[in-house]
Amino acid sequence: MQFKDIVGQRDTINRLTSIIDSGRVSHAQMLLGEAATAMPLVWAYLQYLCCENRQHHDHGDLRADSCDDCPSCKKIASLMHPDLHFIFPTATTSKVKEKPWSGEFQGEFRDFMLQTQGSGNIDDWYETLGIENKQGLIRELDADGVVSDLSLKAYEGGWRMMVIWMAEKMNESFANKLLKTLEEPLPGTLIMLVSESDERMLSTIKSRVQTLRVESGTRKEENNAEFAEMLVGWLRMLFKLKMKELSAQVDKMASLNREQLKLFLQYALKVMRDCFLNSAAGVECHLGSGDEKFDAQFPRMITVNNIELMEEALNDAIFAVERNAYAKIAMMELSFRMSKALKKR
Ligand SMILES: [Zn+2]
Numbered sequence: 001m002q003f004k005d006i007v008g009q010r011d012t013i014n015r016l017t018s019i020i021d022s023g024r025v026s027h028a029q030m031l032l033g034e035a036a037t038a039m040p041l042v043w044a045y046l047q048y049l050c051c052e053n054r055q056h057h058d059h060g061d062l063r064a065d066s067c068d069d070c071p072s073c074k075k076i077a078s079l080m081h082p083d084l085h086f087i088f089p090t091a092t093t094s095k096v097k098e099k100p101w102s103g104e105f106q107g108e109f110r111d112f113m114l115q116t117q118g119s120g121n122i123d124d125w126y127e128t129l130g131i132e133n134k135q136g137l138i139r140e141l142d143a144d145g146v147v148s149d150l151s152l153k154a155y156e157g158g159w160r161m162m163v164i165w166m167a168e169k170m171n172e173s174f175a176n177k178l179l180k181t182l183e184e185p186l187p188g189t190l191i192m193l194v195s196e197s198d199e200r201m202l203s204t205i206k207s208r209v210q211t212l213r214v215e216s217g218t219r220k221e222e223n224n225a226e227f228a229e230m231l232v233g234w235l236r237m238l239f240k241l242k243m244k245e246l247s248a249q250v251d252k253m254a255s256l257n258r259e260q261l262k263l264f265l266q267y268a269l270k271v272m273r274d275c276f277l278n279s280a281a282g283v284e285c286h287l288g289s290g291d292e293k294f295d296a297q298f299p300r301m302i303t304v305n306n307i308e309l310m311e312e313a314l315n316d317a318i319f320a321v322e323r324n325a326y327a328k329i330a331m332m333e334l335s336f337r338m339s340k341a342l343k344k345r
Contacts, residue, residue, distance in 0.1 A: 001043035001077060001118065003065045007259055009041060010061045012214055016045050017064040025049065026210040027185040030193035030201075033214035035166060038194045039118035041214060046084065046161055046192070047076040072156070079110045082155040085162045086110075087146060089122070089136030089169040093129050101141035105129065115322050119259055122166055122196075138170040143177030150181065150189045160189045167193040168200040175202050182208040227267045232287055235298060238339040246335060254327035262321050265334075269314045275299035276307045306341040313337035 003013045019025060031038035044066070048054060051066035051073050066073050075081035086109055090100040102109070112120055112128050126132050146162055154160045164170070170178065182191070182205070193209060195201055230253065237246045256264060271287065278284065279299040287295045302310070317334040321327065 001040055001047055002068050003044045003048065003062055005117070005257075006040050006044060007257060009037070009214065012041065012212065013044070014063045015212070016041065017048055017062075020045070020049050021054075021064065025190065027189055028182050028191045028193070028209040030167065030195055030206070030209040030211045031214055032195050032198055032211055034121075034216050035194050035196055036119040036121055037216050038196075038214050039113075039165065042163060042192050042194055043076070043113075043118045046163075046190075047073055049161075049190070050076055050081065050156075050158060072158075075156075079113055081161075083158065083160045085145070085149040085160075086113075086165060087138055087142045087162065088125070088165040089138055090129070091126075091131045091134040091136045093131055099141060101139060101145060103141075103145050117258065117322075119262075122169075125166075136166075136169055138164065138167070138174050140171070140173040140177065142170075143174045143181075146178065146181060146191075150186055150191075154188060158188070160186075162189070162191045164191065164193045167195040167205075168197040175205060179204055179208070224267065227264050228287065230264065231268050231271060232291075232294070234335070236294070238335060238342055241339055247332075250328060250331045250335060253331050256327075258321055258324070258327075261327060262318055265314055265318045265321065269311065269318075272302055272307065272310050272314070276302045276304075280304075301342055301345050303345045306344045309341035309344065310338060313341065 003017070006013065031042055047068075048064070048066045052070040053067040054064055055067055056064045066076075068077065072081070076084065086106065087102045088105075088109055090096075090102060090105055092098060092100050096104045108128060109125075112125060116124065120128075122136070123132070126134070126136060129136075146164075150160050150162055152160070164178075178191075185191075191209075193205075198206075234249050234253065237249045240246075253261065253264065275287075275298065279302065284296070284299075287298060313334055316337075317330050320330040
């Protein structure tokens with residue numbers, strides 16, 4: 001993960017790279033804000049910290065970034081660095097029937113992080129574990145893991161790094177053990193906390209970590225106005241299916257970065273569902289296209305005969321985008337499937 005892959009956050013990123021360049025890296029830091037925003041920052045931060053060939057720029061909006069090419073960068077990018085450890089909320093699952101802790105789920109967590117590029121939230125994680133109905137926790141067993149992982153000699157001779165994801169889910173016994181580690185830090189160790197809740201963090205912990213608040217990347221409302229326009233433009237093309245025009249529209253969608261494209265597809269999914277539910281209930285659905293005729297007609301095209309096909313096509317596209325598929329091809333395929341589904345009303 002490089003900083004350049006992150007949407008916005010330029011001021012925060014420039015502060016983070018300055019901290020590392022100044023050599024004053026605090027042994028315990030907390031990024032407070034939505035995990036979907038904070039975790040990619042932590043990931044890129046650790047990659048920059050370990051990078052053997054940091055890149056400094058004198059123009060552009062980023063003052064520095066990791067090289068993404070040295071052995072350290074590659075290990076952090078793939079989350080295969082032997083000195084990088086993760087603690088996160090867990091619960092009993094069909095696989096781990098008792099005494100759950102992060103150590104039992106390292107592989108699953110790494111895959112989850114790689115698939116979502118750090119932008120998955122707690123519900124996504126619980127879904128991955130198949131524990132949607134349980135509350136995950138970070139427990140005493142996890143604390144023993146922290147102590148043993150951090151007291152090992154660094155394999156790579158550099159930093160030993162521990163990321164505590166969703167730190168507000170730690171229980172009291174974990175917090176007490178963590179406090180001891182924070183009070184007597186081992187040299188060369190770095191603990192990064194990602195927390196979504198200031199209130200739920202113990203003040204004793206907060207007083208021992210350097211906290212940086214992160215605001216979510218883009219405002220939802222701004223997104224929605226932009227997305228609404230893009231969605232309507234695209235839907236019109238799906239009726240006409242003129243290749244040249246459709247291709248231009250697909251280019252526009254594919255030019256969004258991965259995170260934004262995923263948000264757009266989720267937005268499209270929500271609009272389709274709303275249209276279907278509203279027209280089934282005889283309520284008008286406003287697409288806000290600025291074209292009354294289109295607004296009135298389109299929702300009626302979404303019926304019990306095609307809503308599932310559309311949902312399936314959109315979900316497959318979201319999955320493809322998460323998996324780093326080539327966006328243009330994924331959007332073109334989605335367009336054909338949606339167009340076909342629309343004709344099945
Ligand atoms: Zn590097």
